Structure formats: C-alpha cells, structure tokens
Amino acid sequence: MSAKAEMPANRHLSLPDNRVIAYSLDDSPEGGPVVLLSNPLCTNIAVWDHIVPVLNHAGFRTLRYDQPGHGDSSAPADLTTTTFDTMVTDVAYMLDALEISKLWAWVGVSMGAAKGIFFATAHPGVVRKLIICDTITCSPVNAGVEDPFGPRVASARREGGMKGNANATLQRWFGDAWLEDHPKEAERMRKIVLRTSLDGMETCCDALASETFDLRPLLRKVGGAVEEAVCVVGEKDANLPQTMEDMRGKIEEGFREAGKAGKVELVVVPNAGHVCFVDGLEEFVKLIPKYLQAEVK
Structure with a gap:
C-alpha cells in the first residue's frame, strides 16, 4: 500500500470563534506516543505524507494540522488579528479537545518551528522533545531588515491567486536545479502551495511580519519547558545555518540555567534547503526517529 493510501482522513474541529482547524491524528500504532508535526507557511497537512509512515514504523502516532487559511483550516474574518500567541491558543484548544495532555515531540519547520517555541x-x-527546523528568530521589523512578506502578499493579491507565488516559493525553498531533477516531487509541492488561500497567506504573513513575533526572549526559556531540544537546518538554506547555530547556543544556555545536563545539537541536512524534510528526505528520515526514539519500545 502506498504512503498516500495509508494517510487518515482529515478531521475538522470548530474553534471558539467559529473558525475551523483541520487536523489528522493517526489511529495506529495503538497507544503510540504522539508527535505533532507543524507546517511551514503555504503548506498543509499533506506536506508530511512521506514522513508519517516512517514515524508510524518507529512506533509513533502523528498529529498534523493546517495553519489558519491553509488547507482545510479557515482564516479569521479579520486578517490582522492572527499572532503566534493566537495560533498557539488554537493548538492548545485542539489538544484539549483531543484529550492529549502530553506530546512526545513537536517537530516544526519554519513557521511551524517558531510556533513550537511559542507553544512550549x-x-x-x-x-x-522540541525539534526546531529552519526558522528565523523574529519578524523583519524586529530584525531591522526589509519586510519580504508584505510584497509577497501584495503580489498574490494582484495576481488573484497563488500560481506566481507558488513558483517563487518553490524556487526559494529548493532551487531550480532540484526542481528540474525531481519533477514529481516538485509538482506535489506545487499543488500543496496552491491550496493555500490568499486570506491564509495574508493572515500568517501578517503574524510573521508583526512586532509580536520575536523568539529571542523565549530561547533561554526552552530549557525549562522541555526535556530535550534539537535544531535542524538545511545546508543550503541561505544564512539560516548560522542563525540556527546562534539559536542553538541560546537554547543550550537555557538548559544549563534550568539545571539540565546535555548538549543541544545542531544538525545540518546536507544539500537541503528551507523545507529540509523534502529535498533532504533521505537524511531527515534517518535523523528524526533517532532523536525521537529514546526509551520508546
């Protein structure tokens, strides 16, 4: 049976403000600890389809969900109200509704990684266990750099759809050479990005561009919130290898301050870009079960 055929159907949960959050929770392996997989911007639950069977085989159930306005999740009526704090509240509500009080791990990429730090x-x-992949540390306004998010939203609005933005996004994430060499996977990713609504893109880009998005005050707090943390980054993801090395150092300082022994590791996925579990799939599926396994039988 193909990995796609094994994927459980998406489910829907009504949030207190009448928005819907779409999620997928594995039924098996029965009793397996839950690993939450948190998506990058402009993707949906399906982006993890190659990863889920690997984690199931390693003994874990996965919980995936769509960000606001992505996939089958609805965007808020006011697109300026979404922040990382409000998105964390959505996830907390979902976990409570599903009666999940503990997560074996949060594995997040890009926006999904930043959200993991806010949530934890x-x-x-x-x-x-917190596994943080390929994320910036704060919004452009907090970093003192030009905002890339607003122009992308404006371009998509002018076009009236995600086609042009999808092409540009895939080029940033993977590069033209990889896209040409992997046409089947490139097309799968293009279809995933195209399912993002314009409202969903705008509301999440607004959160990423907001002054409220700043991981830097939170990094030292991670050590007091989780038992283990690992940073992962694609080798070719612009300047993020250095950014995430700096982040790793701050998180490790927090672990020491919390009286927890052990080193916070930075894992660089060779030849991978921003969504390192796609173009770095072979290496990613080796390292993730390794860091999750511990005493799970």
Missing part, C-alpha cells in the same frame, strides 16, 4: 514556553511540560 507558554505550556511548559506539555512538549517533551
């Missing part, structure tokens, strides 16, 4: 530090003890 807001809800200490809920996430056991």
Whole structure:
C-alpha cells in the first residue's frame, strides 16, 4: 500500500470563534506516543505524507494540522488579528479537545518551528522533545531588515491567486536545479502551495511580519519547558545555518540555567534547503526517529 493510501482522513474541529482547524491524528500504532508535526507557511497537512509512515514504523502516532487559511483550516474574518500567541491558543484548544495532555515531540519547520517555541514556553511540560527546523528568530521589523512578506502578499493579491507565488516559493525553498531533477516531487509541492488561500497567506504573513513575533526572549526559556531540544537546518538554506547555530547556543544556555545536563545539537541536512524534510528526505528520515526514539519500545 502506498504512503498516500495509508494517510487518515482529515478531521475538522470548530474553534471558539467559529473558525475551523483541520487536523489528522493517526489511529495506529495503538497507544503510540504522539508527535505533532507543524507546517511551514503555504503548506498543509499533506506536506508530511512521506514522513508519517516512517514515524508510524518507529512506533509513533502523528498529529498534523493546517495553519489558519491553509488547507482545510479557515482564516479569521479579520486578517490582522492572527499572532503566534493566537495560533498557539488554537493548538492548545485542539489538544484539549483531543484529550492529549502530553506530546512526545513537536517537530516544526519554519513557521511551524517558531510556533513550537511559542507553544512550549507558554505550556511548559506539555512538549517533551522540541525539534526546531529552519526558522528565523523574529519578524523583519524586529530584525531591522526589509519586510519580504508584505510584497509577497501584495503580489498574490494582484495576481488573484497563488500560481506566481507558488513558483517563487518553490524556487526559494529548493532551487531550480532540484526542481528540474525531481519533477514529481516538485509538482506535489506545487499543488500543496496552491491550496493555500490568499486570506491564509495574508493572515500568517501578517503574524510573521508583526512586532509580536520575536523568539529571542523565549530561547533561554526552552530549557525549562522541555526535556530535550534539537535544531535542524538545511545546508543550503541561505544564512539560516548560522542563525540556527546562534539559536542553538541560546537554547543550550537555557538548559544549563534550568539545571539540565546535555548538549543541544545542531544538525545540518546536507544539500537541503528551507523545507529540509523534502529535498533532504533521505537524511531527515534517518535523523528524526533517532532523536525521537529514546526509551520508546
């Protein structure tokens, strides 16, 4: 049976403000600890389809969900109200509704990684292991650099769709050479990006561009919130290898301050870009079960 055929159907949960959050929770392996997979911008649940069977085989159930306005999740009526704090509240509500009090791990990429840091530090003890992949540390306004998000939204609005943005996004993430060499996977990713609504792109880009997005005050708090943390980055992801090395150092300082022994590791995925579990799939599926396994039988 193909990996796609094994994927459980998406489910839908009504949030208190009448928005819908779409999610997928594996039924098997029965009793397996839950690993939450948190998506990058402009993707949906399907982006993890190659990863889920690997984690299932290693003994884990996965919980995936769509960001606001992505996939089958609805965007808010006011597109300026979404922040990382409000998105964390959505996830906390979903976990409560599903009666999941503990996550074996949170594996997040890009926006999904940043959200993992917000969630873990807001809800200490809920996430056991935090795996943070390919994320910036703060919004452009906080970093003092030009905002890339607003122009992307404006371009998509002018076009009236995601086609042009999808092409540009895939080029940034993977580069033309990889896209040409992997046409089947490139097309799968293009279809995933195209399912993002314009409202979804705008509301999440607004959160990423907001002054409220700043991981730097939270990094040292990670050590007091989780038992283990690992940073992962694609080798070819612009300047993020250095950014995430700096982030790793701050997180490790927080672990020492919390009286926890052990080193926070930075893993560089060779030849991978921003969504390192796609173009770096072979290496990613080796390292993730390794860092998740611990005493799970």
